[in-house]
Amino acid sequence: MTTTAPATETNETAETAEIPEAAGTAEAGETPGTAAGGGLGTALTTAYSDALAEVYDEIYPATPDLEDIADFLLTLTASGASVLELGVGTGRVALPLADKGFRVHGVDSSEGMLARLAEKDPEGRITPVHADFAALDLGRTFDVVLAPFNSLCCAVAPDEQIALMHAVARHTAPDGHVVVETFDPSxxxxxxxxxxxxxxxxxxxxxxxxxxxxxxxxxxxxxxxxxxxxxxxxxxxxxMRYLWPSELDLLAGIARLELSARYSGWREQPFDGGDSRKMCVSVYRPLS
Ligand SMILES: C[S@@+](CC[C@H](N)C(=O)[O-])C[C@H]1O[C@@H](n2cnc3c(N)ncnc32)[C@H](O)[C@@H]1O
CATH class of the missing domain: 2.20.25 (N-terminal domain of TfIIb)
Known part of the structure; x- marks a missing residue:
């Protein structure tokens, strides 16, 4: 896999969570699934995340794997690169990325999750974006678009998953990377x-x-x-709707993204079906 320097100012706008109009965002008090572009999956998962936000970090405690994600991204790009995390949750992944120098925007439709993130990030190192990620249009691109811990499976139907993959593609810099973690659903x-x-x-x-x-x-x-x-x-x-690795590649192809590598873990373990955790880490590049 090649290492690419982070994109320069060409793909940057000011660090802000403001979203252009008609970008499908949800205002406080509104059901995100009913916001422009939001689907059934968004409504369900938002209510679910709001309910579980207070215990999320206790149920899914930080593991060494989470530190590995930053090191994995450093094989693709350099510290200082911009990262868009889809489904930032409480910042379990985003905060270790910020520790390694990444500049992270974190999207989530759950106000409960973003409130927990704000508690854990008093310095505001992560830029929170309250929105439905399938309808997102921030008007800029990122060096890495990251969808860890099965976030893409939160879209519950094929048309929602296609919309989500288009959102991923439109936020990826031409020389950027898309990194997706799913589970092998066998x-x-x-x-x-x-x-x-x-x-x-x-x-x-x-x-x-x-x-x-x-x-x-x-x-x-x-x-x-x-x-x-x-x-x-x-x-x-x-x-949720689980995705086979080949199906993920098909969705990516529809959004003009091409598979460049696939592993069964953040330490570049080979994807050969031998991993008991059944992790699938896929890396895509935009087609020119
Ligand atoms: C499985 S959690 C992962 C959280 C975090 N990445 C982690 O690893 O701890 C998925 C997150 O995606 C968010 N999410 C699900 N569907 C979403 C959507 N359509 N738009 C924005 N956020 C969404 C949920 O609220 C939840 O916080």
Whole structure:
């Protein structure tokens, strides 16, 4: 894989979260899924993220893998490069990127997630963007567009996924990179019964997650119930659509992006089906 220097001022505008009109953003209090361009997936996932934002970092604690993402991006570009993270959440990925010198814009439709990010980032190192990423048009490009931790699977239907991939492409500099993390869905695709998992919320309770799969539409119904001490149980449901690696390449091709590398982890492990975590890290470049 080649290493490219970060783009210069040509792809930069002022560091701002302001979004041009008609860009499909959601105002506070409005259901993002009903904002221009927002789909069912956006509405569902936003409500789901708002419900889980307060425990998100406890359920998915920071792991060394997250530090690896910054090192992986440094194999593609240089410190100081601009990064657009789709689905920034609480900043689990974005903040370690900022530590390594990346200039990160983080998009999320969930005000709850962005509020947690703001608490963790009092210096404002990450530029938050409250918007539906499938309808995003910031009027500028980035050296890297990053969609970690299955964010692209939050679009629940093929037409939403195509719109999302076009949004990815229009924010990628001509010499930039698109980096997408998805999971290999082989096991889920043949799952016959709901998979139930329990996650501890340390010192406060637990979360039970149930995942059911509709293989014909590649949808996963994800239902979570939070049991926190002294509080009534709180439930949240969302839908995702899993993507096969070949399907991801097809979507990328529709948006004029071409696969340049694929790994099964952030340390460039070969993608050969031998990885038990079933991670799929795909790198795309814009077609000229
Ligand atoms: C699986 S979480 C990943 C968060 C973060 N990247 C991480 O690894 O911790 C996906 C995030 O994408 C956001 N999201 C899902 N669909 C979205 C959409 N259409 N527009 C903007 N954000 C969205 C969710 O609110 C959530 O915060």
């Amino acid at each position: 096991d889920y695709h043949v799952q016959k019964k709901n998979e139930i998992s329990t996650y501890p919320v340390p010192g406060r309770g637990a979360m039970i997650e149930s995942i059911g799969v509709l293989p014909a539409s590649q949808n996963m119904m994800v239902h979570n119930t939070l049991f926190l001490d002294g509080e009534p149980p709180k439930s949240a449901t969302t839908v």
